Amino acid sequence: MSYPRECWYVAATIDEVGDDFLARRILGTPVVLYRLADGSIAALEDRCAHRPYPLSAGSRDGDCIICGYHGCTYDPDGTCVRVPSQDKPPLGARVRAFPVHVSGPFVWLWMGTPGSARLRPPAATPELASEGDWSSTGERRRVGAGFLLLHEHYLDLTNVFEMHAEMVPPGIEALPPPEEVEISEVSVSYARELPQAPLAPWESAVSGLDSAETFSRRETGTFVTPGLHRQTYTIGGADGPLLELVRLHGFTPETERTTHVFLQLAWRGTAVAADAGPRLAEVFHLMADRDSAVLETVQRCLDEDEAPRRYVNVKADRAAIRARRIVQSMIREEQGL
Known part of the structure; x- marks a missing residue:
């Protein structure tokens, strides 16, 4: 299992x-x-x-x-x-x-x-509540890869420079290392601050901010539970957040090699374009298309390996490795090992 x-x-x-x-x-x-x-x-x-x-x-x-x-x-x-x-x-x-x-x-x-559900309520998703100042949109897809591959993928966004270069703010050539990494028995989260930089075209389109100005960004990622991954992305100004974006992924195993993905985007802020919803949906749909294609290729390569092969890890894999250990520990506990 x-x-x-x-x-x-x-x-x-x-x-x-x-x-x-x-x-x-x-x-x-x-x-x-x-x-x-x-x-x-x-x-x-x-x-x-x-x-x-x-x-x-x-x-x-x-x-x-x-x-x-x-x-x-x-x-x-x-x-x-x-x-x-x-x-x-x-x-x-x-x-x-x-x-x-x-x-x-x-x-x-x-x-x-049976009978244990009430002892462990589902993870909270306050950004998706009907009340409040958040707006949201979402989609569902089926990805031909194991759910842990998806968790690991979204816990290491250093792939953005190869896979989604158009998403990177101008002048940023590498993601700084996470400034905060928090690890508990059941969750893993990280946070990083990006240097001041002008807006990428997608940021300008969804915010309506002046693309000639420079802004700070804060990005976080959290393995909340095996069933939920949460990312935040905040564009900041001199007086605080201008646009807050939350990307929630419900990762639900269909089989050991296929996963249902429930993507929800939520946003709020003082800088939100009138058509931010459809623009965000389009941008992140295209991102998900590329992510899915790569992950399905990774799964196919794993399936084709005639014998288990050891792949090396790098510093950016720290959160992903810990998430895998949490899942493995939960499975062992359920099996009484």
Whole structure:
């Protein structure tokens, strides 16, 4: 197993889940999500308890799911309440129901030990709350790479000079080393200050600031949980922040080699262009396209290696290495090792 299960993961965005069934593989498990009459969301294992047939290929009877094979019917708790060919369902016939937590645009799913979900609430994402002065936009994609490769990629932004040169402010030829690196048993974060520099074209477009002036920047990155990565980017002026940008990635393993990515961008500030939303969405969509292509190539190379190969680490890998150790420690703990 290459991912921990005792963790909340994003299964969908709120606008994806409606009256129709949404089928998705999460942590190698088929899951079906759908909205109940009261507006809440149910999530069941997407397999009939009678025969291996997806419940998502069936139909609804109110809040219940009717299997499209033999008609076995399940309530939102996963209990089989009807078998057409007999008077009562077999004792104990049920499918697993997964705890669901909705926060902002994210639909979180708990697939760990039953009953433990309430002891570990999902990570907070205050920038995505409906109230407050933040605006946000997002997208979802599937990347053909293991989720740890994605975490490591976004914990080392030194690749920006090779992969996203147009994002770098003019005159900055190298990222300064992180000034702050905080490591705990469950999270890793870093922060760095960039020197004063003029605006890159994308910064000027989303802020409306004068591209001839120079500004400071502060950048941070955090491995929050195995299911969430958070980055911030702040353009500062003489009197404080002018534009704050937060990029949240929900990384959810589909399998050991594929990952659902739920990207949300949030922004606020005194310097925000009227069309900042679509401009940011376009810029970071193109970035994600390039990132995905590189990560899928890395995964393919790993799969093609005939024998495990040791790759060297550099100083910029410090946060990524620690995040990998945290994940490995969580997996060992779950396995009782």
